[in-house]
Amino acid sequence: MKLCREAIFLLGIAACGGEPKPANSSSDSVALLANDAKSHGSSLKEGEDALLKGDHAKARQLFEVIVAKEPKNAEAHSYLASAFEGLSDQASAETHFKHALSLKPNLLHALINYSALLIDAKRYAEAKALLSQPFVAKLGAHELTFSLGLAETAVGLTAEGERHFRAAIAQAPTVGSYHLALAQVLHEEKKDEEALRELELACRHAGQDVTLWMELGTTFRAMRKARECADALGRALSLKDEPRVRFDRATCLLAAKDFDVAASELEQLAKASPDHAIVQYWLGVAYSGAGKKDEAKKRFRDYLQRDPKGAKAKEAEAQLKELR
Numbered sequence: 001m002k003l004c005r006e007a008i009f010l011l012g013i014a015a016c017g018g019e020p021k022p023a024n025s026s027s028d029s030v031a032l033l034a035n036d037a038k039s040h041g042s043s044l045k046e047g048e049d050a051l052l053k054g055d056h057a058k059a060r061q062l063f064e065v066i067v068a069k070e071p072k073n074a075e076a077h078s079y080l081a082s083a084f085e086g087l088s089d090q091a092s093a094e095t096h097f098k099h100a101l102s103l104k105p106n107l108l109h110a111l112i113n114y115s116a117l118l119i120d121a122k123r124y125a126e127a128k129a130l131l132s133q134p135f136v137a138k139l140g141a142h143e144l145t146f147s148l149g150l151a152e153t154a155v156g157l158t159a160e161g162e163r164h165f166r167a168a169i170a171q172a173p174t175v176g177s178y179h180l181a182l183a184q185v186l187h188e189e190k191k192d193e194e195a196l197r198e199l200e201l202a203c204r205h206a207g208q209d210v211t212l213w214m215e216l217g218t219t220f221r222a223m224r225k226a227r228e229c230a231d232a233l234g235r236a237l238s239l240k241d242e243p244r245v246r247f248d249r250a251t252c253l254l255a256a257k258d259f260d261v262a263a264s265e266l267e268q269l270a271k272a273s274p275d276h277a278i279v280q281y282w283l284g285v286a287y288s289g290a291g292k293k294d295e296a297k298k299r300f301r302d303y304l305q306r307d308p309k310g311a312k313a314k315e316a317e318a319q320l321k322e323l324r
Helices: 026-039 042-052 056-069 074-086 090-103 108-120 124-131 134-138 142-154 158-171 176-188 192-204 210-222 226-239 243-255 259-272 277-289 293-306 313-323
Strands: none
Touching: 042 056, 042 074, 056 074, 074 090, 074 108, 090 108, 108 124, 108 142, 124 142, 134 142, 142 158, 142 176, 158 176, 176 192, 176 210, 192 210, 210 226, 210 243, 226 243, 243 259, 243 277, 259 277, 277 293, 277 313, 293 313
């Protein structure tokens, strides 16, 4: 699985598609930061505000000043690491996360974000080692439980990963990405009935998380649930219009035999990306399925004219023969 962390506070990195994230609620994360800030005085407040606003450059400047004055301030090192990560300086981020943990091994902010950094970098064994330390489980943080599950499944420890996903869900049952991760493991284990129940819960708790809706669509597609795939990707499109998501939704609609709606989606793509010949092929498929033969033939011919040796050229020629 590929970890997406946009819902974890203070990460400041672009969303990654693909696999689910260890997402705690924003309010929980804000509370975590606020509590840490209170325990170390108001000197962190301005840097905290900069991170909350996504101003990573300003946060870096502020926390560098704090670290220079208080080199043993673990929280400042951890927040400075988050600032560096927001600036795409992963090496500096790792340096400060590790320094923070050397000063305070049980610092929750550093453990959550450093383990996520390692998983994003596919350094799963290191993440597993970090999160398997005996004291980590005693912290009772569902984010860490979930991240451990991600690391375990990535190195082939499926049973252990499933156990930790279930434990994370028990701690935080309304985090949709946790249900999604468990569903993906259950699907791999050919337990699709249970997987679908987890996907239903993931949808129920997905809210406005566009990345999660996209991943739900991908997972439904893998399970050959075309209608559910189209619905999930439709929710993603309602939150953020992306051509690739629209195309994927259209192909799910075709699989669900909803040809008219698929044609509508593809027509929007054709207008937005007129140079993409493949859209014309799929429009031909949609119009053919809808019984609009003349329009279908027009689109197949258009595709062949634009890309006579394209990936779907033989299929387009075969379709034209059938439509004669």
